[in-house]
Amino acid sequence: MIENDELRALVAEAQDGSVRAFEILVSSHLAQVRRFARAFARSDADADDLAQEALVKVYKSLRSFRFQSTFKTWLYSVARNAFLDTTRSRAGRERSQEDPLPENHAQLPSSTEPADEGLARAEERQRIWRALRELPPEFRTAVVLFDVEGHTYEEVAAIEGVPVGTVKSRLSRGRVLLRALLAGERAPEAPASESGAGTYDTAVSSHVRRSEK
């Protein structure tokens, strides 16, 4: 864990253009960002490309980070926006295609478990990732950050820029949809207030919700 003074020094260096300082800053978050990207990528093979694209955006935006939140929250927030931008921009040209299992990206069975069991687990994980990608982005973000990554409600709320109650609601609805998807049912359409075009924008979606109350 990077101490606060060291963090500030690294941020300052990275803001001045030190790639090395930035790499140290994000080194403890790479696995999480890659998993997060996996939920927004078209396929597992695209996930690392998407994660790198998001991290480059984080780097380019670094001068706007002024410790108004924790670095971790800010990092995930920028990455999330990058993922949503990508999702939105490709929505119009998205072609329907089955997500192939990449040869080199699937988790290979560990040497301590039988091969059949390891492959079965890997396939099950692939199935869950595919189902996650079917969720509306807001639900997907909440489920991945909370249930997969283990962030707290407050952290997810800060990353998404919404109240904690909204996070809980998205989680609850996201899990219901996910269970339906995993059970082989087609996901029901999410309500317009949560899944419509434009709700990707944090300010717009949270504003709408406030006005509905």
Place this chain on the structure above:
Amino acid sequence: MSELGEAEERELREQLAALREDPPELGFQASLHRRLVAAGAPEPASGWDRVRSFLRRGAPVLWPAVGVAAGVAAFLVMSTVQQQPPAQPLATAEAPRPLTEPGTVVPASKVAVIKLDFTADVAVEQADFQVSLPEGLTFWADGEDLPLRSFGWTQPLNEGSNVIPIAVRGHKPGRYLVTAFARAGGQTIEHDVVLEVTDG
């Protein structure tokens, strides 16, 4: 939730938590390094971002989602801002308006967004800006008045238009002179905007 439902949810959450495994490296960091180097240094934050950041200090992040109840714009145009050679005169913008001719009228209950459009013929690496408000007007950010009369910052200018929005609020009716300075290449430009605050 029924017991069955709870059990299903628990099982689902266990399945999701099991996804928390480190992906294989597969040259990820080397590839990321190449892309970071190719991307160049971080982009400068805008001047107004600095104002907001400087004064945010724990205030809720509301600006501009709810803070800007109404936006009106006044435009300052600076033309021919050149970094080199500095000897050329900078500005040909309109003469300052007398206080009898307000450029913008806004009710006291509203926030005025003054858009400063600094137009440069060539990119300028470093330009110094300063905006000053008279007594009776305040900068507005994060849903509240800011305790500043003047704020200065430095930022580069892109070739072409560089719009910098500044949110201000008047507390009582009257005509106010907002002054903006820009310094680049050893030259200074001063511009005035007259803002009229009305009842309402």
